[in-house]
Amino acid sequence: MQNLYLLVPVAPLIGAVAAGLFGRQLGRTWSHRITIAMVAVSFFASVAIFRDVVFGGHAFNGAVYKWLTSGETSFEIGFLIDRLSAMMMLVVTFVSLMVHIYTIGYMEEDTGYQRFFSYISLFTFSMLMLVMSNNFMQLFFGWEAVGLVSYLLIGFWYTRPTAIYANLKAFLVNRVGDFGFLLGIGLILMVFGTADYAAVFAIAPNHANDLAPIPGVSWNMMSAICILLFIGAMGKSAQFPLHVWLPDSMEGPTPISALIHAATMVTAGIFMVARMSPLFEMSDTALSLIMIVGAITALFMGLLGIIQNDIKRVIAYSTLSQLGYMTVALGASAYSVALFHLMTHAFFKALLFLAAGSVIIGMHHDQDIRNMGGVRKYMPITHWTFLIGSLALIGFPFLSGFYSKTSILEAVEASHLFGSGFAYVALLLGVFVTAFYSFRLYFLVFHGEERFGASQHDHQGDHADEEVSSDHHHGLAPGEKPHETPWVVWLPLVLLAVPSMIIGYIAVEPLVFGNFFRDAVYINSEHYHALKHMLDEFHGPGAMALEDLESLAFWLAMGGVASSWFLYMKRRDIPQKLSQKFGFIYTVLDNKYYFDRFNDWFFAGGARGASRFLWKFGDVKLIDGLMVNGTARLVGLFSGVLRRFQTGYIYHYAFSMIIGVFVLLTIRNWFE
C-alpha cells in the first residue's frame, strides 16, 4: 500500500517532467497521452486508497525520507493517509483528470500545448503533496508549490500585459498570506518542537492557556498560532482582504480557472484549517475571526458578481463567495460541513468553469456576456450541464450544492460564537445574491436574443482590467453561429455534471452526520452542540430536501432566480435604469470597493516610494556621498593642507626647525 501512496503524487510529477523537458521531442499527442495516463494512474490509485481507508479501515502516517535535521528537530517528507486526505486525493485527481482531458480541446490551437500539460500535471503533484502531508514543513512546500504553478499558469499567455500583471499580483498577495502562515508554523515548531501533525495535536492541549512567546504582548498562544495560520489560508483561499488576486487570475486559460482557481488550490486554505481543527478548536477568538472574515467574503464578493460582464469573472466572484461560505462553516466548527461543501463545490464549480470555457470556445474566445444570448440552441450539452451547475450552485433541492449549503446555514444558525449572528444574516442574503448573479449569467448567455456576430464588440464601457483578452478577442464573425464543442470538451462536462447532481444526496448522511472523518477532524465538546443540533433534526437526505421547501433560504434562492429572470429576460431596460439611479453603489461595485486601487497606491506605490527614498537618500547620499566619498574628500582636504608645508624651500624648513626647537625647549623648561 505504501508504494501506492507514493505513486499518487509521483505519477503526475513524471508526466510533468516528461512533457516539460521533452515536450518538443514527444510532440503534442504523446505529451497529452503521457500526462493524462499519469494522472489517470494517480486517480485510480486514489480510488484504491479511498476504498482501503474508508472500507478497509486502514490509515497511514509515516515518513518517506528525512529532509533535514537541526537541533532536536527533524523534518521529514511523509504522508498522512486518513479519511480526510483520501477524500481530498480523490477530488483533486478526479477534477485534474477531467481538466487534463478537457485541455486537449481547449488548448488545441495554442503553441504552448506541452508546456500547459506539464504545468497542470505539476500542479496536480503539488496539490497532492499538500493534502497528503503529515507535517507542517511539507504542507508549506505544497502550499508554495501550488502558488508557483498558479503563478506560471495565470501568466501562461505571457505576452499579455494583464496576464503578467495578474500573476505577479497573485504571487505577491499569496506571499503576504504566507508571511503569516510561515510565522505560525515557526511558532508551532518552536513551541512544540516538532513539525509532525500528530505529535503537535497530541501536545497542543497542554498549552491551551499558555501565553504566546511574543515579547511585548500578552496574547493567548493558540489564538496567535491559529490566526497566523489563518492568514495563510486567507491568502490561498482568497478571503477578504487578501481576495484581490483571484478575480485577476482569470487571465489564465479556462481549464486552470476550473482546476486551480475553483476546485482545488483555492480550497487549500479550507483544507488546512480543517486539518488543523485540533488547534483551531482551542481558540474561540480565531474561530470568530474566521467566521466574520468568511461572512464578509461570502456576501460582499457575491455582490460584485452581479455587475460583471466577463463570463469567467462572474464565476470567479461566485467562487470567492462560496469560499466564504466554507470559511464560515469552519468558523462554526462544522469542519465536516466545510469539507462537504468543498467537495460539492469542486464538482459544480469545475463544471461551471469548464462549461463557460466551452461557451468561450463556441464564441471564438469572446468572453463578454453582452455579446452572447440564446446559445442554448447551438450548444445543448453545454447548456444543460451549465444549468445543472448553476442549480447546484444556488442550492436547488436534491442537487449537491443544496445539501452542503443548507448544512452550512444550519451550522451557523446553531453556533453561539461571537459573530455568528452577523454571519448567518450575511449568508442568507448571500443565498439570494448567489441565485441572482448565477441566473443573470445563465439567462444572458443561454437565453434571450442572439447578440453575437454583431461584430461590434463594444468595450468602451468596460473597466480597464476587462479589456484583458484583447489579443485573444476574436469573437464570432457576423452571421456565424456557435457550435457545440468536440467530445473531449463536453465529455468532462457530463462526467462532472453527474457528481454535481447526486454527490450531495449520497454523501450528506455519512459525511456530515455519519462521523465520516473520524479522528481526522476534531471538535471540542463545547462547539459540538451545533452539529448535534443538526443531527437531531436530520431525517435522511430526501426529507432534508423536502423540509427545505418551507425554509427561508429556499425562497430567497427562488427569489433570486425570479428577479434575475424579470430583470434580464422580461424587462431588460430596468438594470440600466437601476445602475443610473444608484450610480454611487454601482460605481463602488464597479471599482470592487476600491481595493485594487488602494493596494496599488498604498502598498505597491508606497513600497516603490520607500525604495527610491531609501536608496537615493540612504545609500547614495548618506553612506556613499557623506561617509565614503566624504572620507575620501576629508583625506584629500587634509593632505591639501599638509601639502602646503612641503614647499621645497630650504629656508622654510630651516625656519620651522628653529621654531620647533624653540617650542620643544620651552616645553622642557616648563616641566622642569
Added chain:
Amino acid sequence: MIFGFPVISVAIWLPIVFGLLVLATGNDRNAQLARVIALLGAVLGFLVTIPLYIGFDKMTSAMQFVEMYDWIRRYNIHYHVGVDGISVLFVLLNSFFTPLVVIAGWKVIEKRVAQYMAAFLIMSGLVNGVFVALDAMLFYVFWEAMLIPMFIIIGVWGGPNRVYAAVKFFLYTLLGSLLMLVALLYLYYQSGGSFEILDYHQTAIPMTAQMLVFVAFFMAFSVKVPMVPVHTWLPDAHVEAPTGGSVVLAAIMLKVGAYGFLRFSLPIVPDASHKLAGVMIALSLIAVVYIGLVALTQSDMKKLVAYSSISHMGFVTLGFFIFNAYGMEGALLQMISHGFVSGALFLCIGVLYDRLHSRQIADYGGVVNTMPIFAAFFMLFAMANSGLPGTSGFVGEFMVILGAVKANFWYAFLAASTLVFGAAYTLWMYKRVIFGAVASRNVAELTDIGTREILVLAILALTVLAMGVYPLPFAEIMHTSVNDLLVHVARSKL
C-alpha cells in the same frame, strides 16, 4: 590527510600551479590552450576536494585532514591547515564554482585570456586557503592575497567605471583587514606567543579587550559580508565586474566574511559577541528589510541582484547572532544556497549582457519569446532567490526564521518580510525582462542559449533543486561542529 595524501594542500596549490601554467601560455595567440589548461586545472581542482566530503568524519568537531609544518619558526608561525564541519562545504563550494566560471568565460573573454583564466584559478586556490588556514598569519596572508586577483579582474576586464569600483572595493576591504591584523597581534601576545587560531579559542580575554577585538574583527568581516552600512562597495563592484568576477564575488567572496565571524569573532570573543549581539541582529534585520526595499526599484539587473545578495546575507548574520542551532545551521545553509543561486543569477544576467551589452532592465522585455530555454532556467533561479520551497533558497531562510522565532518573535516577523520583498523585487525584475511581448528589435534578434551555457546553468539548476529537495547531506556534515561551536560560545572567557 588521506593515506598520506595532502588533500587540503592540493586543493589550495593545484589551482594556483595550474594558474601559473596558464599564465605561461603567454599572449592571446595561445588562447585556446590557455582555456583548456584552465578547465583542466579547475576540474581537477574540484575533483581533489571530493575526498574532503567523502572521507569526512561527521562525528567529531575536531579539525580533519590536518597538515602542519613550520613556516616562520622565529614567530611561531606554521603552515597549519585543516577543515571542520563549518569550513569543509565552503572549500567544495569554491572549487565547484571555478570550472563553471571558466566555462562561462570560454567564449566571452577574448582579450588577455590567459591572464583572466589564471586570475580565477589562483583566486580559487587562495580562497581555499582562507577557509582551511588554522594559523592566524597564514589566514591573514591568504585573506589579503585573495583580494589581488579580484582587484585585477574588476580593474582589467570590468566595465567603464571599473577603476572607481576596483579601488573602492580594495580600499574598503583593506581598511577593515588592517584592524584585524592588529587584533591578531594582540591575540598573539595574549595567548603567550601563538598564532594558532584554535589556541585563541581557549585564550581568556578581559571584557574591554574582547569588545575591541570584536570591533576589529567586525571591521574586517562586516565589509566582506557585506553588512549595512558598509555595503555600498558591493553594488558598484558587481556592476563593473565581468560576469565571472560577479559570480565569484557573490558566490564565494561574501562567504569569507561570514566564515570569519564563525571562526574568529564568536569563539574567540564570545562574551563580546553576546554583548553586541543586539547590534548585530539589528544590522542584519536592517539588511533584510531596508536592502530588500532598496532592491525593488533598481533599474540595473546586476545592482538589483547585488542588493538582493546583501539582503540574503542579512539572514546569515542574523542566524549567527541568535545563538541557536536552527539559526546557525540555517545561516550556513543559506550561505551555500546563496552561493549557488546568486552565482546562477549573475550567470543569467551575463548571458543577457553577452548578447545585448546592457544590464538595464528597461532595455529588455519579452525575452521569453526568443529565449525560452533561458527563460526557464532564469525562472528557476528567480524562484530560488525568492525562497521557494523545493529550491535551495528556502532551506536556509526557513531555518533562520525558525531560529529567530525561538530567539524573539519580532526578529522573525521582520526577517519573514523577505517572503514578500524578496519575491517582489525578483519577480518584478523577471516580469519586466522576460515576460511580455517582444519589446525591441534587439530582443527580437536574441538567440537562445547554446550547449555551453545550458551545461553551466543545468549543473546549477540541478544543484539548486537537489539541495532544496534533499538538504540533509549538506546539513548533517555540519551538525557536530555547529553544536560544539554553540556550546563553546555559551561559555564565558573572562
